[in-house]
Amino acid sequence: MLGFLTRIIILLRRILIGLGCLLLIAFSSAFIVPLLIDWTYFRDNFEQKASLVIGKKVIIKGDISVRILPVPLVILNDIYIDQKSDDSFTSKIERFSMKAEFLPLLSGKIRIFDMHIEKPSLDFILSKEGNVQESFRIDHMLGRIHNIVLGKVYIHRGQIKILDQKSQHTHLFSSLDCTLSAQIMDFDPKVSLDSVKGSVQIEGNGAFNHQKGSFKVVALFPASNNVLPLKVKLSPYPHSFVISLSGDLSWNHHQPVYAGSFSSYMDVSQLLKLDHSLGKAYITGKFQFSEGNMRISHYRFEAVPHPSIPKTTQQNPPTISDKESVSPATAVYEQ
Incomplete structure (x- = not known):
């Protein structure tokens, strides 16, 4: 169980990096489009960069909305990730929206004060060794962003399916309603798992393998001297x-x-x-x-x-x- 928990923590770090990279892509794409926005160009630019960074094909099938003033706002609908041979997709996010502060963007920072991720359905595979993809690719423009602060991220009705190849078991997190706050510092153009520095807090409720309950997890990244401070609070229902x-x-x-x-x-x-x-x-x-x-x-x-x-x-x-x-x-x- 502890080994599985450790691999979950590594996976969490990977998700945070992926989320940070998507934020960089969304904002850089929004700022390089003209005032009379060419939505086709925005969509193609986002999909191309997101696919390159994540290493999986990313497609936006729904509507896109971008606003720069008075508050930067990006809304994406029906995001599909990792296309399979039968043209279906492994993961999907029904709706993704975020609001950011404008001035920090001028100094290479992204400060999100409100983000909503609705009905994310994500599939992951943990190898027998617990290895995950450790590097992401970022172009020169994205590399200028070096600090990301997530004030409040609201996840609504989420689902995460994890195939643990070591135990040959499939674990399901379902009905996830939670909030996440994080500070990701010192982003480097050569992004790796060690680039996640700062505090991360997740709190909410859901079900793990159909056992409902509430949870709270607080972690500090990166591990100092190979030690990661970690706090966990669990309350299973209906007990x-x-x-x-x-x-x-x-x-x-x-x-x-x-x-x-x-x-x-x-x-x-x-x-x-x-x-x-x-x-x-x-x-x-x-x-x-x-x-x-x-x-x-x-x-x-x-x-x-x-x-x-x-x-x-x-x-x-x-x-x-x-x-x-x-x-x-x-x-x-x-x-």
Whole structure:
């Protein structure tokens, strides 16, 4: 599971780079067309550059709208990516729109304060080695943009299908409604995965392999000394259960290791499907994921009774930790 998570993080970096490149292409295409815009030229220019950068054929089948003043605005409809031999496409975005600040463009920056990506349907393949395409091609004009700030990116009803060749499993993220904010700094004409520098935050809800829930992920790029700070918060539905992980993702002999602290709380009565609430339970501790195992070196459990329970039974809420009433041991979970 950790190996899959690591490859997902690498894939996320690739998506961010691809998104940044598409922003560069969209704005450069908008500024080089004449005042009386030739939409055919704009479409052809965008498709040609996007296909070159991504390495997959990109076609815009829908309408295009571009506005420079008072606020730069680009709207693209029905974007198809990666044409197959039967003329169908692997991925599609139904509608893509973005608004940007004008002045930062003059100093080589793109600052997007509002972007909407509607019904994206994307397919990816993770190789057995977890390798992904690591480089993108950018022409001289696009290379002048060196800083991209995404204030708010709204993703509506998204779907991502991932074929993991290592496990021969297909994973599906569906019904994705989330917001993304990121700062991509120090863009270089020779763009690579290491070019993604800054913070990335994704928050929303959806379903993973048909299991619904909400999520929040915060990461800092690039990894410093081969260590990537990563925070994850998950809340699966319909359970009243929340778990938060905060730690560092590193690589030990090419094996991913994610270690840090965790906290979790739950409504025990809902988890056990009881009619009356028993209150909430809290668990905190230290964790480490490595080589397919989860290891908990320290934990503390505390149960807080519901206010409706008589106070005579609440004087000493039960607590348990590995230093008190259980023998010091390490919990290991084999996947």
